[in-house]
Amino acid sequence: MKKYDVIIIGGGILGCFAARNLAKYDLKAAVLEANNDVCTGISRGNTSIIYPGYDTKPGTLKTKLCVRGCLEFENLCRELDVRFEKRGSIMVAFGERSEGVLRKKLAQGVENRVPDLKLLSKEEVLTLCPDITDKVTMGLYCGNTGTVLPWELGIAAFENAQKNGVEFVFNEKVVSIRKGENYIIETERNTYSARGIVNCAGLRADEVREMLFEPHVRIVPTKGDYFVFDTGVSLRGNHIIFCEPEAKGKGLTLVPTVTGNLLAGPAEIPSEGKYDTGTTQEGIDFLLRNLKEKFPTLDTAHIIRSFSTLRPNPYYVNKNNDNSYVLNERSISNFTVTRDEEGFLSFIGIKTPGLTCCDGLGKLAADAMAEFLGAEINHNFDPVRKKTVRTDGLPFEERAELVQNSPAYGKIVCRCRGISEGEIIDAVRAGAKTLDGVKRRTEATSGRCQGSFCTERIMEIIANELCIPVSEVLKDSIGSKVLEGLL
Ligand SMILES: Cc1cc2nc3c(=O)[nH]c(=O)nc-3n(C[C@H](O)[C@H](O)[C@H](O)COP(=O)(O)OP(=O)(O)OC[C@H]3O[C@@H](n4cnc5c(N)ncnc54)[C@H](O)[C@@H]3O)c2cc1C
Structure with missing residues (x-):
């Protein structure tokens, strides 16, 4: 034992x-x-937002941890070498009912001591986010809202x-x-x-x-459906936008993520249980309808992925x-x-x-x-973690030196994201065992082609590193085989 x-x-x-x-x-x-x-x-699979804490009930553990967590997030991400963008958010209203909600949230935020919070007029909202419909009537701005890749x-x-x-x-x-x-x-x-x-x-x-x-x-789970837009599609102003629904219904959130993709969702849909993770027509229709109504300039032809996640109610x-x-x-x-x-x-x-x-x-x-x-403090604890090499964005000279020393960093495997063989090998050596494990660590397969061109090559690299047959390489969870045998 x-x-x-x-x-x-x-x-x-x-x-x-x-x-x-x-x-x-x-x-x-x-x-x-x-x-x-x-x-x-x-x-x-979630909305990737670091919430400032005006949305939660004063005096609760949730509020205490949220307000403090948000204020400390930048430091946490620096220690762990993780991307974090403090984008600021606007919660938008489309009429009297939702304006009332915004006023209540402002009062709650003030009580929760959330900094950098203010109401915006219709004109101010449209200046900060020109892509939103001019049916918007009011906004609640918060400068501290951020986003991270969970x-x-x-x-x-x-x-x-x-x-x-x-x-x-x-x-x-x-x-x-x-x-x-x-x-x-x-x-x-x-x-x-x-x-x-x-x-x-x-x-x-x-x-x-x-x-x-x-x-x-x-x-008792419910589902949330999402869309991911291709990089190149963005909201002018780059803020996180929460839409407060006017009639009784669901809101829509838009997040310019740290990878440059715009995330839209979630649609709230009943679930048939804890394994029911597929997207639904109802959720997709809700998102498309809301995007068209509220963000008429966004081109939904550039949606490259939809996914669903379960809410643990x-x-x-x-x-x-x-x-x-x-x-x-x-x-x-x-x-x-x-x-x-x-x-x-x-x-x-x-x-x-x-x-x-x-x-x-x-x-x-x-x-x-x-x-x-009755445990003692571990004085040897080292809070610092460094991420593995990313070639994309490296200055040319540094990249050339890297490739000279390790040619695998010069072989681009995922063309959409510019991810090299060396980065994929690093990901597997750091713990990735599946295609999605590599994707979560490097972004390979997450671009416009969604892995159409590089999946095969990545499977070969994983198989080679883990010393397993290619047919054993999984997409993600246990049982998610990609190949059912080789010809
Ligand atoms: C739709 C949605 C959107 C959200 N958006 C945000 C957001 O924008 N911002 C925010 O702050 N929060 C957000 N959240 C909340 C946040 O995502 C969750 O609070 C968080 O991910 C929960 O993590 P977890 O570790 O509890 O669960 P999980 O990530 O599900 O981890 C649980 C793990 O336990 C393992 N496990 C289960 N049973 C066993 C067993 N018997 N033995 C061993 N292992 C087991 C599972 O395999 C799993 O890996 C969102 C949540 C949802 C549902």
Whole structure:
């Protein structure tokens, strides 16, 4: 049996940041992840926004972590060598009802001490964002709103935690937990013992918690569909735009991401369960209709990808008279963090702004475990992580020198993004095992052709590096084979 002080279940953004924060203490810790890489769950597909904190209820943990997280994000990204753009945002209204919402959010933001927040007239909105329809009536500006690539951040935290001694075990799905002197954790392949558990299992955090405790909160997912535009399509002004719907309905968000792609979404659609990740016609129609109405100059012919992600909505569970469980009112105003025993902490159904609060939540978990276990500070912790080489954008002389020393950096594999063979090899050596693992680390296959020209070559490089047949190379999660055999 493998013994640890703390085991983290789940390697999404929360698991990676819990791991990085635990590494600041003198503790033996491991992350058990069911999938083959970090950030393959909710953390790989979200709106990528670092929220300033005017949207959340005053006085809650969510607000405290969000406001602080946003203010500290630039420093965090500098430490981890991750791209972060503080774009500023405008929440736009289209009539009386939504203007009322904006005024309330301004008051809430002031109460939450969010800086650089002000109402804009119709004319001011149109000056800052000329691509929005002139039906707009008012705006709420916030200078602190930013954007980051969620998986780039998660991967950076993973690499930094690993460098500081936290072990990550992949393809290691936890199937049962029992309590003896310590917690005994069974996976499909191994048995582990730990004095403390941090449950970061995302959509499955309710199921993991219920391996040991009575139901308390159950996750009932809904879906969010998104569009990605080709680089070259942008909003003048480059702000993040939130549309507050006038009639009862859903809003639309537009994000100029750090990769230069415009992201639009999400459409909120019912889901058929925790595996239902396909896009829907309803979601696509909603997005197209809203884009045309609100941003008439945006050319939807330049959409290069659509995807869907699941929202882990937490519903409280009550016992009926007949002892059956019923779900009641959905929890939206705060995060659901449960501590059923001192050594067992769960993050259940952490939705927006979980990305903004990833470091704050990770710190909360690590501090709780360290206090419980009486752990000392790890004075050898090194917070700095450096990303691997990116040839695109390097000055010509530096690039020439790099290619001279390592010719693989001169062989361009992904032509849309300008990614070389050397960068793909670096990504595999840093932990990528699949096509999407390479994509999340290098952006290869994420350009206009979406991998039509380079997928085959990248599969060969992965196969060569991992010493496996090309037919075994996966698109992403376990079972996502690209080839069904070779001719
Ligand atoms: C549609 C949408 C948009 C969002 N947009 C934003 C935004 O713009 N800004 C923001 O701040 N926040 C945003 N969020 C919130 C943010 O994305 C989430 O809070 C965050 O990604 C949750 O991460 P996680 O680590 O809890 O979950 P996940 O990333 O899903 O990770 C959970 C991991 O646990 C693993 N796992 C599950 N069961 C087991 C098991 N039994 N054993 C081992 N491993 C297991 C899974 O494989 C998975 O890798 C958004 C969320 C959604 C749904």
